[in-house]
Amino acid sequence: MARRPNTNASLRDVAKLAGVSAQTVSRVANGSDAVRSATRERVLSAMDQLGYRPSFAARSLRAGTYRSVGLVMPCDISATGRRFQLEGIATAAAERKYALTLVQLCDGDISLEDASRRMASLPVDGQILGLGSDPSDFATFVPPATIPTVIISTHPHPRCATVSNDQVACSTAIVDYLVSMGHREIRFAGGRREAPANIGRLEGWMAAMAAHGLACHEPLFGDWTADSGYRIGALLAHDDTCTAIYAGNDAMAVGVIYALRDAGRRVPEDVSVIGVDDSLVGVIPRLELSSYRFDDEQVGAIAFDLAINPPLGDVPPHTLVQGAVVKRSTVAPPRS
Amino acid sequence: MARRPNTNASLRDVAKLAGVSAQTVSRVANGSDAVRSATRERVLSAMDQLGYRPSFAARSLRAGTYRSVGLVMPCDISATGRRFQLEGIATAAAERKYALTLVQLCDGDISLEDASRRMASLPVDGQILGLGSDPSDFATFVPPATIPTVIISTHPHPRCATVSNDQVACSTAIVDYLVSMGHREIRFAGGRREAPANIGRLEGWMAAMAAHGLACHEPLFGDWTADSGYRIGALLAHDDTCTAIYAGNDAMAVGVIYALRDAGRRVPEDVSVIGVDDSLVGVIPRLELSSYRFDDEQVGAIAFDLAINPPLGDVPPHTLVQGAVVKRSTVAPPRS
DNA sequence: TCATAAAATGTTTACGTTAACATTCCACGA
C-alpha cells in the first residue's frame, strides 16, 4: 500500500515528477488543449501518483474570486419554510457551480451586524442573510462595501436588496380560488398575530375580500400550532354562514378540521379548509389538505443571483415571490 | 457619502494610508499586543476608511488550513432526520469556529466518488458525506488521501470513518420501555422493508423481544407514510392480544392510531402506539405522540470531530449514536 | 533542405498574508 503523502502536493511537485514545468501542469489541471496528449498522460499519472489536489486558496488568491456565497441562517433551520429556502439556495448554487458556505447563528447573536462580520472572514463573494423575524439592527445595518448583501425579509431594507415570499399574494390567491369555487364567507384563522408573515397575509386577505366585494368577518389568531387551530375551529364551528377557512399554516388547518369534525360539521362537504406551506404531505392518513405552496426555490435562486450579481441602482430592489395554491381537499360550498 | 472602493483593499493599502508597514497592519488585524495604541488607532482608522477585509485566500494559503469542513447532502435535505443532522453539524462547526461548506448532490450524480471529487476543489479541511441510502459505489469508494472523510451511514465503510444513528438501540430502547410498562405483545409496524433504517430496527426489535423472552409476531411493513400506517393499523386492530405497536416513524404511528380508533379501539387505553423521529410536535391537535428521538446533534458533532481530527488506526471507526424514548401518549396495557 | 508559422512548453511575476528575522526606538540605570 502506497504510503500517504503527509502534505499536499503542489503543481511544482507534480511538475518535477512528470519532468515538465509547473505551468504545463496547471494547463492540464485546467483542461487546456494546448498540451500534447503524451505530456498530458505523463502529468495526469504524476498527479495521480502524488494525490494532487489543487489549492483552493492559491487559486482564489490568484483569481480574486471564490465562486462561493455565504448564507446565514438561524439555528432552527428546520423551521418550516426556512429549510425549503435553504434547499432553494443550495440548488441555485449547485446549478451555477458555486459553493455555499453556511453559518448558523444562534440565540445571543442574531444581528445582521454579527452575521455580516462573521461572513467577512470567510471565502464568499456575496452573502445572503436569512435571519428570520426582524433582527434588532435591521434598520441601522450597513452592509460591508466589499460583500454584496442580500436579505431574506418581508420588509424592504434601505441599503440591501431583499427577497421574500409574497404573503399578500398568498392571501390573494387563496381568496380568489375559494371565491371562484363559490365561497363568499371566508374566515381568516391566522398564526401568531405579530408575526410578519401573519401581518402580510391578514392584509392580503382583507384586500382580496374587499376586491370581491365581500365582508371580512373578525379575523382570528393562533400560534401556528394544531392546538391553536383547534381552538379557532371550535369557535367557527358554530358559525353556519362560514363555508371556508383560511388557516395560517397546515398544522393549524389540521386543528381547524378536527374541531369542525368534532363539532359535527363535515370537511370539506360543509366547510372547506386550506392551509399554507404544503408541509404535511403523507403525514395525516386519508387527508389531502389543500394548501398554498410558496416557491422557495425561486426565492433562493433570486437571492443567489442578487448576491452574485449585485444591482447597481441607488434603491436596492425588493423582490416578492409568488407561490401557488395546491388544490386538494377544498370543494364548492354546500348549496344553502 | 464616501464612494465605494472598487476593489478590496489589501494590507499594503492600509499600511500606506496609515504610514506603517504591512506587518504592523497584520499585527493589528490579528490582535497582537505588540503594537502601540496610538499606532493601532491609526491602523484601525485606515482599515475603516478603506473598508479593509482580510483575504481568506491569502490567509489560508499561508496557513495551509481552511478551518472549514465540507458537507455533501442529497437534494431532499428536508427529509426527516437529515435536516436535523445538518443542524447538528452546523452547530458543531459553529462551536469550533469552523465554517461549513454545503454541497447538494442531486439525482444523477449520487455517488461518493462524485461528491468527493466535487469537494476536493473547495476550501475544506475535511468532508462529511451524508448521502442517504447506499450510493452505488459505497463499497468501492476510496477516499482522497488529502481530505479526511467521514460517511454518515448505517453500514461501516471499509476505508472511511462512519457515524450513524443506532437503529438497533432505537428498537431496544422502545421495547425495553414498553415492556417496563407491562406490555408483552409488541408489534412491529416498520417502514419500507429494504430501507437500511428499517432493517436495523427490525433486527433490534427481534433481538430485544427475544431478550425479554417474548415472541415476535409477524412484523409488518409500510412505506413511511401515514396511509401505510393506517393499513397496518387496520390489520392489527383485530388482534386483541396486541397492546402496543412500534411504528416506523411518526406519520405511520398517526396512521396506525387513526385506524385503531376507526376500528373502535381506544388509544392509548387499549393500545399504545409509539413512533420514531419525534417529528410531529404540534402538528396533530390534542395528540402527544410518544416517539424515539435520535440524537442528530451528537451524530453531527461526532462526524465533525472525525473530519477535523481523523483517527489514525488501520480500521476506521464506526460510531453508533443512541437517542432516547420521548414518553408521551403511551400507557400501561389494559388489565386483561 | 531550409524558412516559417504554429503548436507546445517554459519563465517570470504577482495575488495578500504572516512567520522569522532584522532593525529602530525609547526608557532606565550606571
Next chain:
DNA sequence: TCGTGGAATGTTAACGTAAACATTTTATGA
C-alpha cells in the same frame, strides 16, 4: 552621558497558482 535591553516596527521570503510573455519544438510548404 552613554550603554543596554526590551518594546515597537520594518524587511524578506514563501505559501500555490495562472496570466503574460518568452522560448523551444514540430509541422508544413517551397
